[in-house]
Amino acid sequence: MPLDIRLPIGMLFTLVGLLLTGYGALSDTALYQRSLGYNVNLVWGVVLLAFGVFMLVLGRRASR
């Protein structure tokens, strides 16, 4: 396999995770009325970030 697919997946999810976490931490709570009061950006951002980093680690370990 020329390029380990886990690297681009990890990169994308790390970036999106960071973006959502940051946005969730800074945004106004009124925004989350529509999501039943859950700060979905913050919570899901952290989950995606963890997944992204996990993929990056796996990908890097394999390509070394």
Added chain:
Amino acid sequence: MTIQLAAVDYAILLIYFASVLGIGFALRRYQQSSADFFLSGRSIPAWVAGLAFLSANLGAQEVIGMAASGAKYGIATSHFYWIGAIPAMVFVGVFMMPFYYGSRARSVPEYLRLRFDEKTRGFNAITFAAMTVFSSGISMYAMGLLLGVLLGWDFNVSVLVSAVIVLLYIFAGGLTSAIYNEVLQFFLIVGGFVPLVFLGLKDVGGWAGLSERLTVTATQAGFAPGAYTHSWQHMGSPDANPMGVEWFGLAMGLGFVLSFGYWTTDFLVVQRAMASNSMSAARRTPLIAAFPKMLFPVLVILPGMIAIALTTQAGETGFSLPAKADGSLNYDMAIPMMLGHYFPSGILGLGLTALMASFMSGMAGNVTAFNTVWTYDIYQAYIKRDASDRHYLWMGRMATVFGIALSVATAYATTQFNNIMDMLQLVFAFVNAPLFATFLLGMFWRRTTGHGAFSGLVAGTLAAALHHGLTLPRGSVAGIKGGWLDAVLNTYPSEMAQNFWTAIWAWSVCFLVTIVVSLATRPRPPEELRGLVYSLTERPSDEGAPWYRRPVPLAVLVLGMTLVLNVIFF
């Protein structure tokens, strides 16, 4: 309702576009031969091929359509997964992959030439190539339309931008690029839809609240209270369930003919397994895909059920499905409307990206199947036979360009003549239904001949057309829905029942005609069929590998889990 996107949403979309193009360009220098471009140099690991096998089929029409059916028919829609996909996926992995992968055929039509003859391959290659171009065109059209309604984006911009992006990444990275992006799409769909299902379920009051509301939905529609929440219980008679089908038509039409016809012969999915790095990986590809496949109803059907439940009886946030101009509910908007309703900016960008990703990789799947069949089975077979490999690699890139150009043209044609599209889809259904009979006989009965296969296919296609022309779904007028032969011999309770029976007829006629004509024509000598027919092929052995790397134990596990799901939601 048009949704306003914030900067953060656009940023997520941009990250996705950049990743897609980045993958394409990173793979560019590995495309040295036509085998690299069309078959990923047979180097893809099983899990990657498996997720691509799943995602290639998970275009946005599938996502949106399944949610729409979930809203319309309730949990019975999961038959399209548990009966209509899993058994066929297991079958193709365990029994058929040894021939597909072992024969070193580069495409499904090429296998047909090895096993039968040139005319059978030609028939399949040409209909399949046309089918892929039209499906990717329809996909583009649907996307342009949806983004217009949802975000107010211009149709031309949506279609052209997505076409150019897909073109660039396939042109650069070939099949590998398409496969990688399909895997990416898989994770995006999961990442985008899990929070949506969570919020929807919260709003509706969990599974208990959902079933309670769906009981009301069912009684209002004149069915037994459990008609939307039980998948098998109300299949005894077509009038007892919203789908209008009974268990025999469902099991034979969907579970056997349509599902096996699609998963075992459609090059769009089979190509993903052919690209994997070993026989064992090729056989495990559909089995690995089956695990997430059996759970996907949670992500794509459940939102539809939640949408209709909340429309019947409002929840906390007042979500309900929009109505069409004629007053009926617009089921297709279930997922897009829920995204707009529950997702605040930020995660909204993620949800839309997931939707866009499934549109684009649906397109890309068709385009990569098209450029391969065009180059190997039409161009190399009938136009330019003995060119260098470099030339075919170049042709593959050109085919990518004009395949996408034709898709764009189809998208625009669809905006003009909506009926032509229905018509084309109908014709393709006729072509596809009998194909599984040809493969079944070809792979498991060595006496099957080329003449038998070809005449069976033609007869089966005609039988499908004839059946459609002589029957009608209840409450429809003769025309595109059937009955165009001026004599209606049978009226089915629903369009779906009619489809299932068209498929059953087409399959049976193809099966019988193939047998009769094969017996009347001269068979090929056994030594020519080695590796192409079950009885003349060595069983691939996977002794010594751990159980989770062996196809048969995986297959048993998949079937067992599917059975459990059917029992739970019986």
